[in-house]
Structures are given as structure tokens and as C-alpha cells.
Amino acid sequence: MSYVDYAKSVTDLARGKWPSILKEIVDTCYHRDILEPNGVCPNCGKPDLYMVPKKEADHALKCRKCDTSLFNGVRVADAFSQLKGRKLLKKIEELASKYDVSVDQQAVPVERDFARKEFDYISDNSIEIFDARSALGLRYLSDRGIDVNNRNVINAMHETTYFVPRVSFYDKTDGVITKGEFPVLAFKVFNENGQHINWWKIYLDPVQGKAKVPQAKRGCPTLTKGQMAEEGYCIPFGRYDETVGVAEGPETALALIELGRNVFSTLTANGINRFEPPKCCKRFELYGDYDRSGTGQKVVVTKHADLSIKRPKVDVDIYLPPERLYVDGEKSLDFLDLLDGHKRGQFTVHEFEQCGFEI
Known part of the structure; x- marks a missing residue:
């Protein structure tokens, strides 16, 4: 059997069993990276790995920062373990016959899927705050009274503050629906382990100030x-x-x-x-x-x-x-x-x- 066919066969056999398999193949120091949100990417070293929605059973991971795609558990194991090639496939095959399916293909609820899409959309479309295209975001901060040319402020906003030209908005308060698209000033939100976990958004009016919508400041709905x-x-x-x-x-x-x-x-x-x-x-x-x-x-x-x-x-x-x-x-x-x-x-x-x- 060719390597490609063997890998496909092993992948099918291991579908839905990857958490148990990877725990045995990958060193424990990497378990958090491959089994929890915002793991460290083996390519760029940034804590931006996420589980691809509707690909949980294949354990497909992707990096928001460098776009590295580990599109199934075999690729994840190859990136994080010492085993390679057919030896790796053989080990996965042995473990797959040992464990039962524990992950369904639809493991992530639809509403979290939507929230993740927004998070990923902002990550993919964010522009550095000091880029010429981010002028509206800088003007908002300047109008608030912040000196955006101050060296301390510049250093603080580097790699934390971004601008997104267009982000969807939806709100339903007291039965009143407000929706549209607005430019957004976006700040990276980190957890106590230093992992990028959310975006804090300030929806902006295209002319000046905040957008005239309910709760113009909010996070992505993942949290x-x-x-x-x-x-x-x-x-x-x-x-x-x-x-x-x-x-x-x-x-x-x-x-x-x-x-x-x-x-x-x-x-x-x-x-x-x-x-x-x-x-x-x-x-x-x-x-x-x-x-x-x-x-x-x-x-x-x-x-x-x-x-x-x-x-x-x-x-x-x-x-x-x-x-x-x-x-x-x-x-x-x-x-x-x-x-x-x-x-x-x-x-x-x-x-x-x-x-x-x-x-």
C-alpha cells in the first residue's frame, strides 16, 4: 500500500479518537497546545492555533497568525511528535484500534461556530493601527484625547491594536433589531497564560466617533x-x-x-x-x-x-x-x-x- 493510501486509511480509522491517540503519541508538554484553544503554533511560535469548525473529528488545527494548516490528526502528530513516516502511521493505527470514538463531527455548537467565524474574520482582516488605512481608528483615539504620536502609546499599541474596515453588527435589545456593517477598532484580548483569546471591538461611525448602535464596545461572542x-x-x-x-x-x-x-x-x-x-x-x-x-x-x-x-x-x-x-x-x-x-x-x-x- 502506498504511503498516501496508508495515511488515508489510518486517518479514517482514527476519526473521532484523536484526543486519546495524541495524548499517547505527543509529549505531555505539548498537550495544551494541541488539545485546548489558542495553542502555540509549531511553525511561527505564536499562541494562535485553533480547531477548524466542523473538523473536530479529524482534529484539524489552523494558525491565525501564519496560516499553517494541520488538516488532520496525522499532520498534528507529525508536527508535535518524534515519530515520522510509516512508524507514526503504524503507531496511530495501533492506538486507533484501542480507543472508541469520543468526538463527533459537529462537536462545536452552531452559535460558537458563528462566534469563531467572527474571531477568525477579524484576525484575517485586521490592519496594523499605524497603517495608512487605519486613519479612522487613530482619529477616534485622538478625538478621545490620546496622543497617538506619543512614544509610549505607540509602543503599547504595537501588536495589540488594529483596524478592520468592515465588520458585521447585530443586536437585539427589547425586541428591537439593529444590524449593519461598520469599521472597527480592534484590541487583542489575552488570557492569564498569554494566549490571544478574543477581540475587543469598538464599532466606529465612518465619519467620526463611535457608531450609533447599542453597546458599540463589545467582544466577539465566543465570550x-x-x-x-x-x-x-x-x-x-x-x-x-x-x-x-x-x-x-x-x-x-x-x-x-x-x-x-x-x-x-x-x-x-x-x-x-x-x-x-x-x-x-x-x-x-x-x-x-x-x-x-x-x-x-x-x-x-x-x-x-x-x-x-x-x-x-x-x-x-x-x-x-x-x-x-x-x-x-x-x-x-x-x-x-x-x-x-x-x-x-x-x-x-x-x-x-x-x-x-x-x-
Whole structure:
């Protein structure tokens, strides 16, 4: 039998049994990469491997970054194990006769399939934020009060911030359906293991500002905001260092980065509670919003108390905008508001000194 025919025969025999087979063939240090979302690609080394929808039974993996395609379990085993050629096929054949089918061809529900398609669409069509075609995205940030020419901001947005010319939008709130296509400012969202797990989208108006739609800021529907907050997911603008900070929302984080702070961005206030500073951190800075609801203030105080027990050797500082600057009736006051107000002559340097740092 030719090698091609033998490989096809083995592939058919192993269909639906790959998780069990690969666990025996591939070294345990690679199990996470081949069996869980966002594994490390053997070609480019980026944590961007994903299971191809409706190809779960064949264990087909693909890399979003370099487009490497491991279109069945034989290719996966070949890429991650020491066995090659007919020896590899023989081992797979032996194990396939040992295990029962454990994965159906339709293992991923339709709604997750759609969510994955959106994630992949953005990954495939995203443009670097400093590309000339991303001017609308840069203008949105600039209009918000962020200096997009600031060296700290440029470094933070490199490989985290992108622009997509057209992304579908759909929302159904109180029976009212809103749909269309809009340009999107997209930020990579990572989990605590440093794996790209989602995109945080800001739908933009083609002329100026945010799109006039319900919840113009949202993630891909693979994960809800609540799920991402619960798991401590973040936009990794910052770097692992002895001093690390965290703030709610990418715009606020970028404002603090412009001021020289090393800051990661969570997606919600509650995400701050779940964000864990790296092991190298000796000083942790919590930047809260002054919220009408009190949520922004509460989460930084709660996190401070939590870390004083879990990480007593880490110095933790809380920063909040001055209460006296909060305007009654407004939803919140954050550090982006403070920076933008300072640039417009509304606030003085003294306001920042009251927050505990200089500009």
C-alpha cells in the first residue's frame, strides 16, 4: 500500500479518537497546545492555533497568525511528535484500534461556530493601527484625547491594536433589531497564560466617533464581557516588570500610558478584581474610575485588600480621580477624562498631583 493510501486509511480509522491517540503519541508538554484553544503554533511560535469548525473529528488545527494548516490528526502528530513516516502511521493505527470514538463531527455548537467565524474574520482582516488605512481608528483615539504620536502609546499599541474596515453588527435589545456593517477598532484580548483569546471591538461611525448602535464596545461572542472579567482577561498594553498597573478600558489605559505608566487594560471594572499581577511585580498600581454607582471605587479597594492577604510582599497603590471634579449626574470620571480636560485647559497639573503622581 502506498504511503498516501496508508495515511488515508489510518486517518479514517482514527476519526473521532484523536484526543486519546495524541495524548499517547505527543509529549505531555505539548498537550495544551494541541488539545485546548489558542495553542502555540509549531511553525511561527505564536499562541494562535485553533480547531477548524466542523473538523473536530479529524482534529484539524489552523494558525491565525501564519496560516499553517494541520488538516488532520496525522499532520498534528507529525508536527508535535518524534515519530515520522510509516512508524507514526503504524503507531496511530495501533492506538486507533484501542480507543472508541469520543468526538463527533459537529462537536462545536452552531452559535460558537458563528462566534469563531467572527474571531477568525477579524484576525484575517485586521490592519496594523499605524497603517495608512487605519486613519479612522487613530482619529477616534485622538478625538478621545490620546496622543497617538506619543512614544509610549505607540509602543503599547504595537501588536495589540488594529483596524478592520468592515465588520458585521447585530443586536437585539427589547425586541428591537439593529444590524449593519461598520469599521472597527480592534484590541487583542489575552488570557492569564498569554494566549490571544478574543477581540475587543469598538464599532466606529465612518465619519467620526463611535457608531450609533447599542453597546458599540463589545467582544466577539465566543465570550461575554462577564466571562472575560471573571477570568481576568486583559489587553496587554503593558510589559511584565517590577511595577505594573491596571485600569478599566483601553482608552483609559492608553491615557495612563501616555503619562508614563506601565498599564494593562481590563474590559470591565470587575475585571480589575480578577486581574493578577505577574510574579515579578513588586509594586501594583490600581487605577479606578470615579463611578456614580461606586463600582470603580469599590473594585480597587477590594483588590487592594485581596492582594494584602495573597501577596503581602507586593506594595499596592490606589489611584482615583479627585471626587470634587466629579459632575453630578455623569456616569463616571476616569483618567482619560482628566488628561483630556487638562489638555483643554479645564484641569491643572495640581489635579494630577492630588491623584498621587506628576505629569
